[in-house]
Amino acid sequence: MYLRNNITRLLQYRSCLTKFQELGFETIYSYNLGKHIGVSAEQIRKDFSKFNIRGNKKAGYNIEEIITAINKIFKKNSPQNVLLIGYGNLGQSLMKYKGFSGNMFHIKAVIDIDPSKHKRKTLIPVLSPEKAPEIIKKNGIKIGILAVPDVAAQEMCNLLIKAGIKGILNFSSLVLKAPEDIQINNINLGNELEAIFYHIQLKQKTN
Amino acid sequence: MYLRNNITRLLQYRSCLTKFQELGFETIYSYNLGKHIGVSAEQIRKDFSKFNIRGNKKAGYNIEEIITAINKIFKKNSPQNVLLIGYGNLGQSLMKYKGFSGNMFHIKAVIDIDPSKHKRKTLIPVLSPEKAPEIIKKNGIKIGILAVPDVAAQEMCNLLIKAGIKGILNFSSLVLKAPEDIQINNINLGNELEAIFYHIQLKQKTN
DNA sequence: GCATTTATGTTAATATAATCACAATAAAAG
DNA sequence: CTTTTATTGTGATTATATTAACATAAATGC
Numbered sequence: 001m002y003l004r005n006n007i008t009r010l011l012q013y014r015s016c017l018t019k020f021q022e023l024g025f026e027t028i029y030s031y032n033l034g035k036h037i038g039v040s041a042e043q044i045r046k047d048f049s050k051f052n053i054r055g056n057k058k059a060g061y062n063i064e065e066i067i068t069a070i071n072k073i074f075k076k077n078s079p080q081n082v083l084l085i086g087y088g089n090l091g092q093s094l095m096k097y098k099g100f101s102g103n104m105f106h107i108k109a110v111i112d113i114d115p116s117k118h119k120r121k122t123l124i125p126v127l128s129p130e131k132a133p134e135i136i137k138k139n140g141i142k143i144g145i146l147a148v149p150d151v152a153a154q155e156m157c158n159l160l161i162k163a164g165i166k167g168i169l170n171f172s173s174l175v176l177k178a179p180e181d182i183q184i185n186n187i188n189l190g191n192e193l194e195a196i197f198y199h200i201q202l203k204q205k206t207n
Numbered sequence: 208m209y210l211r212n213n214i215t216r217l218l219q220y221r222s223c224l225t226k227f228q229e230l231g232f233e234t235i236y237s238y239n240l241g242k243h244i245g246v247s248a249e250q251i252r253k254d255f256s257k258f259n260i261r262g263n264k265k266a267g268y269n270i271e272e273i274i275t276a277i278n279k280i281f282k283k284n285s286p287q288n289v290l291l292i293g294y295g296n297l298g299q300s301l302m303k304y305k306g307f308s309g310n311m312f313h314i315k316a317v318i319d320i321d322p323s324k325h326k327r328k329t330l331i332p333v334l335s336p337e338k339a340p341e342i343i344k345k346n347g348i349k350i351g352i353l354a355v356p357d358v359a360a361q362e363m364c365n366l367l368i369k370a371g372i373k374g375i376l377n378f379s380s381l382v383l384k385a386p387e388d389i390q391i392n393n394i395n396l397g398n399e400l401e402a403i404f405y406h407i408q409l410k411q412k413t414n
Numbered sequence: 415g416c417a418t419t420t421a422t423g424t425t426a427a428t429a430t431a432a433t434c435a436c437a438a439t440a441a442a443a444g
Numbered sequence: 445c446t447t448t449t450a451t452t453g454t455g456a457t458t459a460t461a462t463t464a465a466c467a468t469a470a471a472t473g474c
Contacts (some may be wrong), residue, residue, distance in 0.1 A: 005461090011398040015380050029421065037382050041421095042463060049423060057422045058470045074401050075408060082400070099380065099397030144405055149370055166410075167403040169396075173222050173306065175244050183406040185399055188305030189376075190306030191218040192392050194281050194290070196350055196374040198214055199390040201282060203373075213431090236451070248451095249433060256453060264452045265440045 013044070014070045017063050021074050029060040058179055079106050081139045083165070085128050086147035087112035090171060094147055095124060107145075109135045113152065117194050129156065134162035143167040150174045213254050217243055220251070221277045224270050236267040286313050288346045292363050292374070293354035293374060294333050297378060301354055303371035314352075316342045325361065336363070338371035350374040357381050 016036050020028060025101070030041040030048075036041045037044075048055065053069045055061035080102070084091055087110045095107055110126045112118070135141065144160045146153060146168050147172060153172035160168060167183040170176055173191070176184055178180075223243050227235060237248040237255075244251075255262065260276045262268035277283075289307070291298055294317045301307060302314055317333045319325070324332045334342070342348065351367045353360060353375050363379035367375060376388040377383055380398070383391055 007402050008398060011395070011401055012382060015398075016382065031421085040463070043461095044288075045423065048463080057468070058472085060421065060422055070430055074405055079437095080404060089300050089303045093296050094396070096296045097396060099395070100400065104397060105400055131214070137232070142407055143400065145400070145445065152264065159218060162216065164408045169399055169403060175219060175223065181410055183403050185403050185406075187394060187396070187399060188218070188306070190311060191215060191222075192311055192376055192394060193307065193352070194218055194283075195214050196376060196390050196392050197282055197287060200349055200373045203388055203390065238451085247433070249453095250431095252451095252453060253432080262452055263440065264438075265442080265450055267451070 006050065008041075009037075009039065009047055010051070010070050010073065013047070014067055017067055018053065019065070026063055027056075027060045028063055028066075033061075049078065051146070064083075079104055080143070081106050081108040081141045082143045082145060083107070083109055083111065083132065083136060083141050083146045084158070085111045085129075085132075085160070086149075086152075086171075087117045088147065088149075091147040094145060100145075103188050108139050111156075113148075129159060132159055136160070136163040136165060141165065143169065145169045145171070146176075147171045162192060213257065216244075216246065216254055217258070217277050220254070221274055224274055228270050228274070233269055233270055234263075234267045235273075237262070240268075240303065262305075263264050283311065286311055288313050288315040288348045289350045290314070290316055290318065290339065290342070290343060290367070291295070291352045291354065292318045292339075292367070293323075293356075293359075294324045295354065295356075295377075298354040301352060307352070315346050315348060318342075318363075320355075336366060336383060338367055343370040343372060348372065350376065352376045352378070353383075354378045 004112070013033060015035060017028065019206070030044040034041045048061070051069065051073055053061070053066055076171050081128070082105050084095060084107045087095075091110065091112070095110060101107060107124055110124060110133075111132050112126055112127055113129055115128065117126050118128060142165065144165045144167075146156060148156055150172045153170065153174045154176060157168060157176045157178060161178055161182055166181070168176065168185070170184055170186045171189075173188050178184055212255075219241065223240060224235065236250040240253050241248045256278065257266070257272070260268070260273055260279055266328050289312050291302060291314050294302075298317065298319070302317060308314060314331055316338075317331060319333055320335045320336055322335065324333050325335060347398055349372065351372045351374075353363060355363055357379045360377065361383060364375060364383045366387060368385055368389055373388070375383065375385070375392070377391055377393045381394050382393070385391055
């Protein structure tokens with residue numbers, strides 16, 4: 001089935017392999033990794049092969065090697081600065097979120113239109129939209145996390161792109177209009193839930 | 208390109224069409240809708256055709272009809288009860304999130320293992336895991352939103368499935384093990400960000 | 415050191431999705 | 445009423461992804 005694309009799968013492989021590594025394993029077979037992730041062994045070998053990750057016939061893959069290779073694919077040498085736009089309910093949660101604020105990403109600043117939310121002296125400052133271009137340029141920020149209400153999303157998107165941002169993680173339910181060379185990934189929480197409902201119904205029908 | 212599957216697209220169509228409707232439009236052409244969403248007109252006609260949504264040659268599609276049809280596909284007659292597991296940083300944010308707590312979904316209760324977080328008298332009560340089965344059965348809840356740390360995710364998943372839950376929206380970075388008939392959708396915020404980085408690099412290389 | 419075993423890596427086959435091309439047809443124009 | 449025009453709906457084509465099949469090679473056992 002067509003559930004995930006190979007880029008997403010690579011990240012899942014790494015996440016799973018890190019856990020195996022912590023448990024003391026040094027090598028793994030495509031079959032075992034696949035069973036843990038819910039992907040066929042052939043799929044894993046194909047993915048590895050495509051990104052030139054090589055194993056040892058009979059002895060499987062070296063976990064350390066795979067992780068290093070995947071990190072290289074994602075250029076995971078240094079933590080990357082990102083800009084968070086929107087310091088509302090979701091924005092505040094994302095700021096504290098471990099997956100973002102952990103070792104891989106660093107939220108350099110938060111942008112919000114509401115002056116009462118601005119804080120200049122905190123570890124992660126909350127600033128007005130006018131400050132965004134300066135922050136983006138000074139820190140070479142490439143990615144913005146857009147967590148603002150739909151009504152403000154396109155305007156903030158335009159501002160970010162004008163300031164040099166190349167990728168946006170969009171939490172609004174709007175389909176943002178942007179040039180071809182800007183990478184936009186959408187997370188629509190409401191739609192995800194509805195999709196689950198749909199699939200549940202489908203499964204119940206077929207049984 | 209293979210960006211979204213047709214179920215996700217249907218939800219995007221509805222979201223966009225609702226906005227058109229609010230602006231006073233009554234009909235729409237596949238071409239216009241496609242331009243707004245970033246999908247080809249043929250794709251839209253194929254999707255509509257597949258779900259038996261019919262238009263009028265030369266006059267396009269009736270917006271009201273499409274929305275009604277999509278709602279029917281997703282059984283959007285009555286709001287659905289869901290259970291939120293995890294009242295931490297992300298969980299609290301999700302509880303207040305409009306897309307969930309709006310008119311489509313109703314979070315009936317929140318489950319958290321930490322007794323200091325329990326609140327029985329609030330509009331949405333925060334309860335211990337032991338209460339989950341009762342709540343699920345009494346309210347016919349089919350879906351759980353899992354927003355707990357990785358270490359607790361599988362255990363809570365098992366609890367939910369045992370209590371009769373059929374679908375899980377999983378925010379942990381774990382790949383949950385569950386029977387085939389349980390629908391699990393994963394949202395991994397960290398991976399989403401990394402995927403954007405990858406795509407940006409790719410685009411820069413090819414230019 | 416040779417045979418056996420078992421995993422990889424890749425080519426071929428299959429399945430699925432997106433795009434193209436165009437016939438069908440409803441509305442509008444003349 | 446006839447012709448023109450524009451849009452739908454779908455079969456054919458192309459592209460992409462997944463699965464199957466199997467040759468290859470490393471490790472193990474004898």
